Amino acid sequence: PFEVQIGRGGAIHTVPAGLSVLEVLARNGIDIPVSCEQGVCGTCLTRVLEGTPEHRDVFLTDQERAANDSFTPCCSRARSARLVLDL
Numbered sequence: 001p002f003e004v005q006i007g008r009g010g011a012i013h014t015v016p017a018g019l020s021v022l023e024v025l026a027r028n029g030i031d032i033p034v035s036c037e038q039g040v041c042g043t044c045l046t047r048v049l050e051g052t053p054e055h056r057d058v059f060l061t062d063q064e065r066a067a068n069d070s071f072t073p074c075c076s077r078a079r080s081a082r083l084v085l086d087l
C-alpha cells in the first residue's frame with residue numbers, strides 16, 4: 001500500500017493492493033476524467049507534486065516517465081510511500 005495526498009497539505013488516502021489510485025480517489029469523491037483505464041489514452045493524466053510514481057502506462061514517453069511529474073492514476077502506482085497529487 002501507499003498513500004496519495006490531495007495537494008500539499010490536503011487529505012491523505014491509502015491505496016491498498018487491488019485498488020487503483022483512480023478507484024480510491026473516486027471513493028473519496030474525487031472524479032478524474034477517465035477513458036481506457038488501461039494506461040493507453042492519457043485521459044486520466046494527473047500532475048504529481050511530490051513522490052515517485054511507478055509508471056505502468058504505455059502513454060508517457062520515456063522522457064516524461066523519467067520526469068516523474070505526472071502519472072496515469074488508472075493503472076500506475078507509487079515507488080515512494082506517498083504521492084502528492086495536483087488535485
Ligand code: FES
Nearest residue numbers: 035037039042074
Ligand atoms: Fe486511459 Fe488512464 S484512462 S490512461
